[in-house]
Amino acid sequence: MQDQHAQPQPEPKSHRGVFVMVFLMLCALTGLSFWIANSHLMQHRMTAWLAMMTVSVAKAFLVVTFFMHLWWEKKWKYVLTIPAILMSALLVMLLVPDIADRVSTYSKTRASYAPVIETGAEPTAQETHP
Amino acid sequence: MTAHTDTKHGLRYQSAIPVARGKIAMWLFLSTEIMFFTALIGTYIVLRFGVPAGSWPTPGEVHVVEWLGAINTFVLICSSVTIVLALEAAKLGQPTKAKRWLLLTFVLGCGFLGIKGVEYASKFSHGIHPSAPRSVLYDRADAVWLSGLKEHIRDRVGVLEKSGATAETNRELANLFLIQSGMVQWTESKVGRNDDPLMEPLAMSALASQVYPDSFSSEQRQRIATYMQNETAEVSGLLAGAQQGLDESRSQLKSLQEKIAELGKADDLTEEQKSALSAKKTQANQLTASITAATGNHSKLSARVRAIQEFHLADHDHHGINHDHHIKLPMVIPSGNTWANTYFMLTGFHALHVLIGLIAFLVMLPMTLDVARAGLVENVALYWHFVDIVWIFLFPLLYLF
Numbered sequence: 031m032q033d034q035h036a037q038p039q040p041e042p043k044s045h046r047g048v049f050v051m052v053f054l055m056l057c058a059l060t061g062l063s064f065w066i067a068n069s070h071l072m073q074h075r076m077t078a079w080l081a082m083m084t085v086s087v088a089k090a091f092l093v094v095t096f097f098m099h100l101w102w103e104k105k106w107k108y109v110l111t112i113p114a115i116l117m118s119a120l121l122v123m124l125l126v127p128d129i130a131d132r133v134s135t136y137s138k139t140r141a142s143y144a145p146v147i148e149t150g151a152e153p154t155a156q157e158t159h160p
Numbered sequence: 161m162t163a164h165t166d167t168k169h170g171l172r173y174q175s176a177i178p179v180a181r182g183k184i185a186m187w188l189f190l191s192t193e194i195m196f197f198t199a200l201i202g203t204y205i206v207l208r209f210g211v212p213a214g215s216w217p218t219p220g221e222v223h224v225v226e227w228l229g230a231i232n233t234f235v236l237i238c239s240s241v242t243i244v245l246a247l248e249a250a251k252l253g254q255p256t257k258a259k260r261w262l263l264l265t266f267v268l269g270c271g272f273l274g275i276k277g278v279e280y281a282s283k284f285s286h287g288i289h290p291s292a293p294r295s296v297l298y299d300r301a302d303a304v305w306l307s308g309l310k311e312h313i314r315d316r317v318g319v320l321e322k323s324g325a326t327a328e329t330n331r332e333l334a335n336l337f338l339i340q341s342g343m344v345q346w347t348e349s350k351v352g353r354n355d356d357p358l359m360e361p362l363a364m365s366a367l368a369s370q371v372y373p374d375s376f377s378s379e380q381r382q383r384i385a386t387y388m389q390n391e392t393a394e395v396s397g398l399l400a401g402a403q404q405g406l407d408e409s410r411s412q413l414k415s416l417q418e419k420i421a422e423l424g425k426a427d428d429l430t431e432e433q434k435s436a437l438s439a440k441k442t443q444a445n446q447l448t449a450s451i452t453a454a455t456g457n458h459s460k461l462s463a464r465v466r467a468i469q470e471f472h473l474a475d476h477d478h479h480g481i482n483h484d485h486h487i488k489l490p491m492v493i494p495s496g497n498t499w500a501n502t503y504f505m506l507t508g509f510h511a512l513h514v515l516i517g518l519i520a521f522l523v524m525l526p527m528t529l530d531v532a533r534a535g536l537v538e539n540v541a542l543y544w545h546f547v548d549i550v551w552i553f554l555f556p557l558l559y560l561f
Contacts, residue, residue, distance in 0.1 A: 044252070049244055056237045060555075064230050067560035082556040089552045097244050097545045106179055114191040118198035125202050126209075 186539040215494035229559035239268035250534040258529035266521040297496040301368035342467025372491035385476040399461040
């Protein structure tokens with residue numbers, strides 16, 4: 031650790047103002063997703079979920095960029111972050127079409143196991159459940 | 161440690177990437193961690209959206225409190241700020257200040273785990289924990305669940321009978337016997353002999369909601385309460401009728417037996433009297449048999465009435481037998497088992513990461529956090545921010561979706 035300053039480094043600057051701003055934005059964004067979850071938007075589930083995930087991505091971006099100070103780093107940051115982010119986003123997003131489609135066009139048999147019938151499912155089970 | 165000084169020749173080597181090696185290592189480690197949690201979240205998404213439509217438990221069904229999750233989000237955001245300020249102080253050569261911020265981060269991290277502990281406890285106390293499918297949590301109130309319920313009661317009675325009689329075990333045994341006779345057997349007989357196809361799901365759901373009502377919607381519970389009120393009235397009527405019939409039969413038998421005894425005393429009976437006596441004896445035997453049958457029916461009805469009264473089964477807003485009587489009967493929570501396994505998997509791995517971060521803070525707290533240690537503080541801070549980011553995604557996924 032002792033050769034930390036062997037490399038010519040710019041004088042450490044205080045980013046306290048930035049951190050306070052980021053903190054306030056993170057709190058506001060948390061409040062926003064909490065509000066979305068308790069609003070009428072939840073009647074359009076997909077939209078609400080997308081909105082909440084967008085809020086989460088924005089929060090993660092703020093944390094990575096400023097708290098993990100990638101903002102002030104050299105270009106090596108792209109090598110380590112972009113592939114990981116792309117791969118993780120692809121992994122999750124490629125799983126969604128199959129699952130989402132499967133649920134929206136549910137078979138009669140499996141839908142009859144459901145206690146509450148949502149849009150897209152056959153309405154038969156509703157009668158047999160109290 | 162970006163540059164290495166060759167002391168002998170006074171040469172300086174620069175590594176290929178102009179970043180401290182520890183920091184590069186940490187970032188590489190974090191990219192593997194990103195993939196690890198992506199795999200976990202991907203698994204959750206497959207399971208979460210793969211369940212029958214509309215059956216994923218709502219927060220209230222499984223004792224998830226949204227605002228506790230929001231508070232924990234806030235706690236982690238605050239701890240991210242304090243660790244970043246600790247790093248700043250270390251870089252500026254203010255070790256005392258750095259230590260104070262680090263200590264605050266440690267306290268906030270402990271607070272997060274404390275709230276997590278409270279949340280876990282509320283689930284464990286209701287018998288919700290990771291388990292094999294159809295062992296504790298069942299998807300539907302069907303025959304498989306009912307047989308699981310019977311098996312559980314039988315096993316538990318066996319354990320209690322072996323463990324010796326205390327006031328507590330006696331109370332639980334009495335409750336279990338009443339559940340067995342007044343609820344399980346009753347429901348079985350009701351389901352078995354009824355031709356109405358709607359009766360089976362209704363009777364079974366009523367039983368399931370009396371064990372654990374939280375997974376039933378208020379409409380469902382309203383319907384079950386109406387059904388139970390009708391049934392209570394019907395059963396009390398039947399019980400009163402059975403009681404009356406039983407009393408009548410008994411008094412009839414008594415007078416018959418008196419007459420038989422009277423006739424039996426006489427020595428010289430005419431043929432006519434003899435045949436009357438044997439007819440009366442046959443009548444008495446028939447009456448005894450019918451009283452035995454009526455007693456069975458009467459005790460079935462009275463067990464039902466006692467269960468309804470004792471466990472408040474006809475109430476709309478009871479908390480369920482499991483909660484009120486500290487029994488852990490198998491429960492019906494649609495997709496509840498999948499929920500429990502994924503919830504504890506995701507939050508458990510995250511909590512483990514928090515714990516590891518806390519241990520790192522503990523190790524660092526006795527150190528002098530000056531400029532020389534800034535690299536260490538930076539690496540641990542990077543890890544801690546990553547833990548925060550994971551929670552940023554877990555909070556909406558687990559609490560708000």
